[in-house]
Amino acid sequence: QQPVQSPQAVILREGEDAVINCSSSKALYSVHWYRQKHGEAPVFLMILLKGGEQKGHEKISASFNEKKQQSSLYLTASQLSYSGTYFCGTGGGSTLGRLYFGRGTQLTVWP
Amino acid sequence: DAGVIQSPRHEVTEMGQEVTLRCKPISGHNSLFWYRQTMMRGLELLIYFNNNVPIDDSGMPEDRFSAKMPNASFSTLKIQPSEPRDSAVYFCASSRDSSNEKLFFGSGTQLSVL
DSSP states (O other), rough: OOEEOOEEEEEEEEEEEEEEEEOOSSOSSEEEEEETTTTTTOEEEEEEEEETTTEEEEEEEEEEEETEEEEEEEEEEEEEEGGGEEEEEOGGGGGGTTTTTTTOOEEEEEE | OOOEEEEOEEEEEEEEEOOEEEEOOOOOOOOOEEEEEEETEEEEEEEEEEEEEEEEEEEOOTTTEEEEEEETEEEEEEESSSSSSOEEEEEEEESSSTSSSOOOOOOOOOEEEO
């Protein structure tokens, strides 16, 4: 049930771009993206619903390909504040409420 | 809006003791989730309530774990008896209606069972 995220870790210089992928073996209805900083709770970034839409949040955007059962998170011109662990959460329409999270991708941005 | 409130923030107990974690969801939110986070397993869904009714408790690891939601503004997660392998951060999260809406997480309870 748990989606698979890749890569496990990314190290960037400020201003560089990154892509984080999330894939599931199950049909997806929704994909959530959250960021968690050390010692804090996960914070919502965006949610994508079935329909293949792409969403944006500042310089962070995401796509959802329901046929491939995968989503990607795009971080452009990364800032120091982007550092943290990024989680994708996947939900199936028939299993409303069961939001399963991936193991996370640790992103570190250096000046 | 105070957000999701969890207590205690930290709990240290000895093996065999009962532990009760508490959560107050955001007012007006109908869905409440309990997650456990460890390095080994990441964020695991334990149980999910909708309108105070447990919808899915398949993630509850054992009978030692139980959760209740007696009203729309309060939920508890109880572990009895506790074991060292229960040590983790336990998060409560709420959403307006379902998992198709964004989750608001509480600050978590860091549980250490010695």
